[in-house]
Each structure stands twice: as C-alpha cells, then as structure tokens.
Amino acid sequence: MLTITPNTVGSHVEAKDLAAHIGCRVLIHGVIYKIRVMSGFAFVLLQTKENILQCIWSADGSDFSIGELRCNMAVVFSGDVIAEERSRSGYELRIRGVTALSNPTGEPPVVIHGKELSASLDTLLDYRPLTLRNAGERAIFKLQEGICRGFRAFLERKGFTEIHSPKIVSSGAEGGANIFALNYFGRKAYLAQSPQFYKQMMVGVYERVFEIAPVFRAEKHHTSRHINEYTSVDLEMGFIESFADIMALETEMIIDTLEYLKEAYPQELKLLRVKLPQVTGIPSIPFGEAKELISRTYHRAVTDFEDFEPEEEKLLCEIIKKRTGSDFVFVTHYLSSKRPFYAMDTVGNAAVTESFDLLFRGLEVTTGGQRIHDYGMQIEKMQKKGMSIDLFESYLMAHKYGLPPHGGLGLGLERFTARLLDLPNVRQATLFPRDTERLEP
C-alpha cells in the first residue's frame, strides 16, 4: 500500500517566484501565447497561471528548432533566468530546452493572442474556451474573482455566516411568471429566482448570513442587461433599525472591495484601464423625487409612474454624477405595488416600501430593503395580495416563532463587474452566459 503525502506536486518554479531565481537554471511550465521570430532569435511569450513571461529562444542557446514551438502548445521550458531591464518584469527566461505536453491541432478559428480581441459578441461567446485565453478576457474574470473575494472577506469580518440554500424549490420567491419549471420525480418544481426565503429563515438562526450562488430568471428580455442565469451576492441581516443600515453596509462593502482590488489586482486593472470609482459615501434619493428630477432636468414626460425605464436609470446616474461626483446612487422607497409581498411598507405611507435599489453607472446592480418580520403583518399583506398562505407554511414558521427586524440585498455579480470594467454588455462579464437564445458552450 502506497501512502499519498502532501507537497509532492511538481518541481517546476512558479512564475510569481521567478525574481528570486535570477541567475539560476529553472524548469517552468505554461502555454505558448505568442511567438515573434527575429533574426537568429525569437521572442516567445509564455502564459503562466500568474502572468505572461517573456522568454528568448536563440539559435545558439537553445537545443531545439523554433519551428517546433506553436501557439497554444503546453510546454515545460528549461532555461536561465536573466535580469533584463527592457522586460516589463525586469527579467526574462533564456530558453535551453523544451518538453511539449500538448499537440494543438492547426490554427484556432479566432485570433486570441492579440492585445485586444477584435471579435463580435457572438464570436466572442461561441468560441469561449478559446477567447477566454486572451489576456484581456482573463483579466476580466480575475477581477470578478477579486470582487467576490473582497465581498466575502468583508462579510466574514462583519460576522456573516456563509450558507448554501437549495436551487430546486417548490415555489418562487419573487413571484410572477419569470420562473423555470422542471419535473422533479413526477412533481412540479422550480429553479430558485433568489435565496430570499432561505436567507430570511437563516436570520432566525445566525442573525447575519450570506450566499454567493447562481439564481435563475426565465425573463424573455434579450437586452445587454439581461441574462437568464446569474451569480447573486445575497446577504440578510437581523436587528437593523431601518433599511438605511443595509445601505450603509453595502456602501462599506463596496469601499472595502475597491480598496482590495487596488491592492491585489493592479496588473489586471492596468491592462483593462479600469477607472475605479472614488467612494466615501453614496447619495440616496426617493423613487418619486428621482422620477421628478429626471423629468424636470431632461424635459421628459413621465409615462411609467411605477418603475424606471432603463433610459431613466442612465439619466439619473448622469445627474447624480454631475451634482455629487458619485458613480453610485441609492434610489429608495419603491412602490409597494412593484415590490414582493415580503417588503416592509413605510409607516404612515403604505403605498411605498422600506426598499432601495443601487444604480451604478446607469444600471441597477442591487435590490434590497427591510423585510416584514412580524407574523401577523406578513399574513395580512399576503392576504391583501390574494396569496395562498398554505403554500408558504414553512417559510412563515420563521416569522411565527420570532424573527428580529431584518433586511438584506441581492447584488448581481455580472452586472457589477460589467459596470466596474465599463463593459457594454453583461454577457462580457459572464464566463458562459445563458440567454433566451444561448445555451452553449
């Protein structure tokens, strides 16, 4: 019997440790990103898991012909790490030998190794396994990883417990027809539109909870802002005094995360020329006032009194940016008629709710608010909406036997990423997007 012990993985030097190996011979692996043949030597760019390493093949220094190398080939190079001022990293690898580990078949159907991809959105997405290898595309999803890490680290510091709630559910949390149905062992089931019910139940257990997980919306909209499966950053928090506590928490979470990105992902921010917003506080405006302000400022007639048109979200952000310099704005007190049954109505004005959206550079990226915690009040609101109480028995158990005042939010990770990186379409911030027409790859 053999015993597997840790630390047996590889004797190759990692790219991030190369600076400590200047003057040494090393083995290093990666995928060939680009080859530029000069006279008697060649630049070979090697994509390692951390970055792109400049390597030099030379007719007299390397023990193989440059013709043996091809783009996309996985290789192990042996070579010498040499200080080199003209290289961006301050060093380069003089290649001695090579072991090829893969054998790519012909030329890819898209040119992936340019600085930027010049491809239509459909091409970008149709050839995703290849186009994601482009340095710019790689950087987008490294930054998305950073956003997640930033959010998660912040929430952990604030005492939030991470949960895993089911995605196959017996009823939708957001109501409406925008829900995927499936056959679950002969019964009808649905794909969760949000973890709303579960995170509220869990407030009764841990007081503060969060989940970063997929949610599913069967919306038929085919726009640059909609995808049918997205990653939702959800949190829920007990013992709040008002929904302003949730807005304050989100403000702090965003400030913290932007700081973290600056520290941890400078390379990706630079490559994508990201202009990080400066945030110390986020302005807030009630929905009704916002409607008026937009109408007044741009001399637009209001046609929909209950909701924003997408264009209005953009215009509001323009106004706020001009007036306050902020790239973010909270819109509060959305109409009760447009918010789900669990939204807390405003005391003294039941037509509006203790709720908010966060708009970021023209796009709604978060929906949140205070929820009803009192059993009697929740039953009453559900009855007014004509809902069947029986269907929500286990959810209402939490209310019946005591829930603290609470609220929370859901943030769309892809939308947040898209606005932060100024990507015009949310699909560009999604590894493998799903929309009304796309189910592949």
Place this chain on the structure above:
Amino acid sequence: MLTITPNTVGSHVEAKDLAAHIGCRVLIHGVIYKIRVMSGFAFVLLQTKENILQCIWSADGSDFSIGELRCNMAVVFSGDVIAEERSRSGYELRIRGVTALSNPTGEPPVVIHGKELSASLDTLLDYRPLTLRNAGERAIFKLQEGICRGFRAFLERKGFTEIHSPKIVSSGAEGGANIFALNYFGRKAYLAQSPQFYKQMMVGVYERVFEIAPVFRAEKHHTSRHINEYTSVDLEMGFIESFADIMALETEMIIDTLEYLKEAYPQELKLLRVKLPQVTGIPSIPFGEAKELISRTYHRAVTDFEDFEPEEEKLLCEIIKKRTGSDFVFVTHYLSSKRPFYAMDTVGNAAVTESFDLLFRGLEVTTGGQRIHDYGMQIEKMQKKGMSIDLFESYLMAHKYGLPPHGGLGLGLERFTARLLDLPNVRQATLFPRDTERLEP
C-alpha cells in the same frame, strides 16, 4: 439628498467584544434561547450571533417583569457586564431593561432549545426553520462554513482561480439518465450534474481553477448517502505529472482545513464532540486489490466486479483503519467501463483509468482523476463509447487547440461534513435537503 456613509450600523456591543466591557453598561441584542426562573431571579440565555450569553434577570435589578420575556423573542437588553467565574465565558449580563423586537406566536411545535434535539429525521427536516435554531444544529453548519473557508483559503494560496460556471446546460457531463430536464424557452435543457466540462475548459485559461456550487443528480436512490442537490467542491489543475498529484493536493487540502477548524471553531467542535482525524498522509490501494482484500478479510463472495457495494466501502475503511490508523483511504484505478468518457486510461492497461475515489469513514466523499487532454485520444475514446462528437463541439475546442495534461476532483461538501461530524445521514449535514420525496422547506 441624503448621503449614506458606512459604519452607521448599530450602537449595540457585539457578544464577541463583551469581555472588554466588564464593569460597563451596554446594549446587546439577540434572541431568547431559554429562560429558567428561580426564586427572585432568572437565568436568561441569549442567543447572539456568536454564542449563547448568560444573562441574569432579577426582581430588584431589572425594571420589568420576567413574565414579559418569552423564548424565541428578539430583544435588546440594556445591562451591566459583570465578571462571574461560574459562567462559562467568565462574565454575565445583569439585565436592567429590555426592548422587545418581535412577538413570537405561542409555543413552537418542536422543543428546540434543549442541548440536543430529540426529534425524528422527518421532524428535524419538516421544521427546519426552527430546528436549525438549536445550538447543536447551528454548530453543524458553522463547521460546514469552516470547511468551505478552509478549502477556499488553501486553494487560493495554491494559485487556483475561482470560477462561476452555468448550471443550466445543453448536455450532461457524467452521462446516464440521472439528470433533471427543463424547458428552456422551448428547447430542452438540463441541470448540471457537475461543472466538469467548464472546469476543464478553464484549465486552458487559468491552469488551476475551482468552484464551490450546487450540482444536481436525478438519482432515484433514497438512502442515507444520497441527496438530489448538493454542494460540490470542484477543482481542476493543469500540468500534473499523474493523478497522484491530485491526490497529494487533496491530502494537503484536508490537512490544512482540519488545522483551520481546530483554530477557528473550537466551540463548535467541543459542543458536537467531534473527533478530528489525524492526517499526515492518506493510504492508497488499487480498486482490484481492494476488492480482493475485502473478500479475503471478511470471507465475502464478490458479486459485483465493477464497483463497490456500499457495505464494501465500510469494510474497506475498517481494514484500513485497523492496519494504518487512517480514517481516509484513496482507492485508485477504477474500471474504464465505469468511468466517464473524459477519464484517462492507464498506459498499458486500458481496462482501468488514472482515477481515484476518496473514502472517509466508510463513505465515498470525492471522485477524481486525470483527464484526457489530447484531442485525438479524446475523439477516439468517445467514438469507442458510441458518442456523438458533434454534441460536444465547444467542449472539444479546448482539447483541439491545446490543453495541458490535467486532472481534478469533485468533493461532496455535505458528505464530507457528515463523516467529519459522525452524522449518520447526509441530510443532517444539509441545510434544506432535496431528495426523491422532499422539496420543502
């Protein structure tokens, strides 16, 4: 316009900071866990988000009647923090005043505030929003959070990039009939059985990737080991020399995570009397030898030559435990006929694969192995299996244009938690389990 700035959340002291407030008057919030009335005073246990705090109500010190407090009530207490040796924490709260924030309706249908829940599994799950409030149940999912954090921190240190792959897919990765179908805008789609295809594609992008996310299996088994939706810890890693690299990585990940739990969750480990396994290395045995060993040791006739019966997994773990002291064992070289089409066959013996399972205290918790990276080899194996190559065009794009040798694993978070905490049924390690009969809560 109001500007929301961070740090406005609450003026209440957090339970974890109370030791620094001995001798002070504080406001603290929580949910009443238990009340024990004595003569002239009462013990009131307050569930805070961190722990259970011992509070003392007294007829002469508190400005309200004890009859006003009820279990499950969310409250803010004002009171004095007093050093008290007989309290487990070394201090207690002498309650002065109270603000009640919720109004629980009557007695819960299950007694949730005992030390351990004495309820059947069905009751435990039917009343999940309540039974999870029990201290023992709370501890289970705090430890599950800790396992996730441990795994994630380890993988981040090892240079793995976190990804989010779609759960609505056009074809299954694991094959077979165990897949949920849904109507996706008039087309047939499925729920992902694993992120296998996506993590392999992403090896071509980041070399090392991981994802912790739900997966869905439409298996009709109704056993203590099966649920139909679970949280899969998936990783995939390029430039391996053999699948032993993946086993070594998992060994290291487990050692690291057990250490982290010891440091970060002592309270929960103690409450649940968890016996953490001692791991320095994990023994490994080929599938064929394991079958023989079990048969020889227990004088059992082998009836299934291709797979383990559940009983055999238990017996093998018993043998390994006796011989080596290890709670874990890797079983390697499963039959090609029983592994998916992407599994790498062993050189010189195509009947077996470069694959492994990890068994932990009698139960399979991980499946992993080396994958085929060569395009030609993958096409050939798919053709042998009679598969339609066309259906996998985008997946195979990754192979066609170069993938390094790679492998990975998927670990069931709930199974791992159940075995670590010695819970007989995997449902006990699932917040809201889904099985062939259960879709609620």
